[in-house]
Amino acid sequence: MKNDRTGIILDSPMKRRTRDIITRILRHTILLLGSIAMLIPFFWMISTSFKVPEEILVWPPKLLPSNPTLENYFTVFSTIPIFRYLLNSLLIASVSTISVLITSLVAGYIFAKFRFPGRNFVFLIILATAIVPLESYIVPFYLQMIDLGWVNTYQGIIAPFSIMSFGIFLMRQHIMSTVPDDYIDAARIDGASEWNIFLRIVVPFSTSALGALGIFAFIQAWGAFLWPLLMANDHRIFNMELGLTAFQFKFSVMYGPLMAGSVLNIIPMIIAFIFLRRQIIESVALSGLKA
Amino acid sequence: MNVSGLEIASREKEKPKGLIKMFLKAFGKNPYARSKNIFIIAMLTPILFIYFYLRVYPILRTFVLSLYNWNFLLPNHTFIGFQNFVSLFSDDHFLLALKNTTIFSLATVILGVVVSLPLSIVLAGKMKFSPFYQAVFFLPYITPMAAMAVAWKWIYDSQYGILNYFLSIFHIPPVGWLVYPDTALWAIIIMSVWKNIGYNMILFMVGIKNIPISYTEAAQLDGAGRFDMFRYITFPLLQPMLLFVLVTSTINAYNVFTQVYVMTLGSQSAPGSAVNVLVYDIYTNFFQYHKAGYASAEAVVLTLIVLVLTLIQFRFIRNREE
Numbered sequence: 001m002k003n004d005r006t007g008i009i010l011d012s013p014m015k016r017r018t019r020d021i022i023t024r025i026l027r028h029t030i031l032l033l034g035s036i037a038m039l040i041p042f043f044w045m046i047s048t049s050f051k052v053p054e055e056i057l058v059w060p061p062k063l064l065p066s067n068p069t070l071e072n073y074f075t076v077f078s079t080i081p082i083f084r085y086l087l088n089s090l091l092i093a094s095v096s097t098i099s100v101l102i103t104s105l106v107a108g109y110i111f112a113k114f115r116f117p118g119r120n121f122v123f124l125i126i127l128a129t130a131i132v133p134l135e136s137y138i139v140p141f142y143l144q145m146i147d148l149g150w151v152n153t154y155q156g157i158i159a160p161f162s163i164m165s166f167g168i169f170l171m172r173q174h175i176m177s178t179v180p181d182d183y184i185d186a187a188r189i190d191g192a193s194e195w196n197i198f199l200r201i202v203v204p205f206s207t208s209a210l211g212a213l214g215i216f217a218f219i220q221a222w223g224a225f226l227w228p229l230l231m232a233n234d235h236r237i238f239n240m241e242l243g244l245t246a247f248q249f250k251f252s253v254m255y256g257p258l259m260a261g262s263v264l265n266i267i268p269m270i271i272a273f274i275f276l277r278r279q280i281i282e283s284v285a286l287s288g289l290k291a
Numbered sequence: 292m293n294v295s296g297l298e299i300a301s302r303e304k305e306k307p308k309g310l311i312k313m314f315l316k317a318f319g320k321n322p323y324a325r326s327k328n329i330f331i332i333a334m335l336t337p338i339l340f341i342y343f344y345l346r347v348y349p350i351l352r353t354f355v356l357s358l359y360n361w362n363f364l365l366p367n368h369t370f371i372g373f374q375n376f377v378s379l380f381s382d383d384h385f386l387l388a389l390k391n392t393t394i395f396s397l398a399t400v401i402l403g404v405v406v407s408l409p410l411s412i413v414l415a416g417k418m419k420f421s422p423f424y425q426a427v428f429f430l431p432y433i434t435p436m437a438a439m440a441v442a443w444k445w446i447y448d449s450q451y452g453i454l455n456y457f458l459s460i461f462h463i464p465p466v467g468w469l470v471y472p473d474t475a476l477w478a479i480i481i482m483s484v485w486k487n488i489g490y491n492m493i494l495f496m497v498g499i500k501n502i503p504i505s506y507t508e509a510a511q512l513d514g515a516g517r518f519d520m521f522r523y524i525t526f527p528l529l530q531p532m533l534l535f536v537l538v539t540s541t542i543n544a545y546n547v548f549t550q551v552y553v554m555t556l557g558s559q560s561a562p563g564s565a566v567n568v569l570v571y572d573i574y575t576n577f578f579q580y581h582k583a584g585y586a587s588a589e590a591v592v593l594t595l596i597v598l599v600l601t602l603i604q605f606r607f608i609r610n611r612e613e
Contacts, residue, residue, distance in 0.1 A: 024418075027413060027418070028419075028420075031413070031414075031420075031424050034410070034424075034428070035424060035427040035428070038427050038428055038430070038431065038485065038488075039427060039430075040446075040453075041431075041439060041442045041443060041446060041485070042430070042442075044442065044445065044446060044453055045442040045445070048445065056451070057450075057451050058451070059450075059451060059456070060456055060459075061451060061453055061456050103338050103341070103342075106334050106335070106338060107335060107338045107339075107342075110331055110334060110335050114327065114331055116328075116331055122339065125347065126342065129346045129347060129350060131538075131542060131597075131598075131601065132346075132350055132594060133542060133543075133546050135546040135548065135570045135573070135590070135593070136350070136353065136546075136590050136593055136594040136597075137346075137349040137350045137352070137353045137590065138573065138577075138590065139353060139356060139573070139577055139583055139586050139587045139590060140348070140349035140352035140353055140356060140587070141345075141349045142577070143363060143583065144344070144348075144349060146363075159345060160345060162341070162345070163338075163341055163342055163345055163346070165346070188323060193326065194326050194327060194329070194330035195330065198330075219433055222435065223435045223436055225436060225437055225548070225549040225552075226548045226549065226552075226570065226574070229552075230574075230578065240435065240438075241435055241436075241437040241438070241549075242437075244437055244438055244441065245437055245552075245553060248441060248553070255445050255448075255451075258441055258445070259441075259442065259445065261438075261441075262438040262439075262441045262442050265435055265437070265438035266434045266435060266438050266439070269433050269434050269435065270430075270434070272433075273426075273430065273433055277426055280433060281425065281426075281429060281493055284429075284432070284490065284493050284494075285493050285494065285496070285497045287494075
């Protein structure tokens with residue numbers, strides 16, 4: 001400690017500046033190499049998807065396609081109804097998200113601003129079940145879907161994603177800290193109905209948190225794999241992930257069409273990320289705020 | 292305003308005695324209380340009912356089912372006590388799955404933290420292009436797992452994979468990464484770390500940004516070097532976030548499925564190359580052999596492992612804080 005201290009004080013400004021520049025260059029070099037490593041899978045996937053078959057299986061591999069072709073994409077379009085899968089993914093993720101938003105907002109509001117017997121106990125149960133992932137109770141869940149006759153239906157795929165413990169928790173925290181009690185009490189005295197208070201005061205105060213939660217819920221439902229795999233027997237209700245996997249079984253070693261299928265699969269999320277990068281990162285960061 | 296606030300406060304302090312009094316209080320003459328209670332009951336009951344049906348009930352039922360021998364396609368099921376658990380621990384498939392999943396979890400959690408913690412410290416500081424780097428490292432996290440698993444399968448390809456090509460520059464002979472269970476497990480670990488670095492990074496950055504500037508400024512005035520800063524300021528104050536990252540990544544790691552399924556179980560992987568993990572074993576026992584009780588017992592073991600690890604992590608971090 002002591003040496004360090006005197007060391008810094010004795011450094012001339014010049015020396016310190018050169019050292020700063022060196023660390024900065026070193027830092028950027030490492031980060032740049034890391035970034036390249038992170039992007040290689042994307043690059044390789046995209047590059048392969050535009051190659052003709054003869055160019056894919058060559059040694060040494062070619063970095064870029066010498067005569068780019070859309071053939072692989074045509075193969076995908078003519079083999080699987082990828083637009084249908086895209087619409088299915090959108091439907092499943094949107095309905096789940098809307099359901100998560102409504103239930104989280106209402107329950108969060110009631111847990112934040114009302115007192116009733118058993119409130120803390122019920123809330124504790126919601127918190128406790130939050131750490132148990134679907135995989136842990138997937139067996140009874142599937143049996144419940146059989147009982148409801150929901151196997152192989154959209155509602156069956158959506159069911160587990162339609163409610164989110166973390167969402168209820170998040171909205172409760174948000175409403176507790178941002179919606180003033182005075183507003184609610186004043187509205188009540190002015191004769192506003194509870195429903196009106198909810199719509200006119202609570203909803204407008206919660207839009208930012210709802211936006212973040214919505215993005216989070218959407219990403220989760222969009223990337224779902226195991227549950228749709230169990231639920232969907234009919235390929236007409238496949239989401240994009242399942243469609244791609246089925247496609248993979250058909251075209252086991254044909255990497256051209258496979259990579260084209262993967263590229264099509266990630267495009268919606270990439271587009272969303274380009275336009276909503278900040279919001280998406282913030283919404284994911286929010287999930288850590290409870291720590 | 293003030294008066295009504297007091298009124299509400301005093302009313303809420305009264306404890307109801309008995310159900311009838313509670314009911315009268317809920318729907319009695321006070322119009323505020325009545326409309327409030329109608330709102331709570333009308334809005335919360337359906338949500339709690341759905342919540343119970345979709346979460347609480349299946350979680351509890353897993354424990355009950357684990358005590359039965361039941362082919363779920365047939366109606367009759369017999370109570371067998373802890374027999375399923377006894378069989379599990381002499382079941383080679385299960386034991387292998389347990390071992391693989393544990394190696395996978397340890398490796399991904401440790402590597403994930405070791406890579407993302409320094410990364411987030413650097414990126415949280417003032418530096419050029421930080422948002423660009425953040426976006427790049429975060430990108431894999433939001434892309435769908437199945438698609439990226441297919442892409443990585445191509446990277447790991449034993450004949451034409453780019454990884455083997457890269458290694459051949461250093462005269463390392465080609466390896467069938469996904470052909471052998473041992474290398475396949477590590478190949479999947481690397482892929483999973485790649486996929487989730489961005490998530491850990493963002494969480495750590497939240498933690499770092501929550502550290503009050505006065506702390507770091509005071510340390511700088513005292514002449515603390517970069518390492519001292521990390522050792523005495525950043526790291527101790529980051530403990531709650533570290534705990535959160537450890538807990539969530541352990542839970543996620545123990546429930547790994549998609550990348551394993553896509554990368555090793557496709558038609559093209561060699562027979563016997565499948566890396567069995569717990570969730571995959573549950574999936575097989577339930578959907579191929581229809582053993583609802585046995586699969587539930589496996590799920591119970593999975594839940595208990597995750598629960599115990601979470602508690603240990605809590606204890607460990609708490610003790611270090613003291």
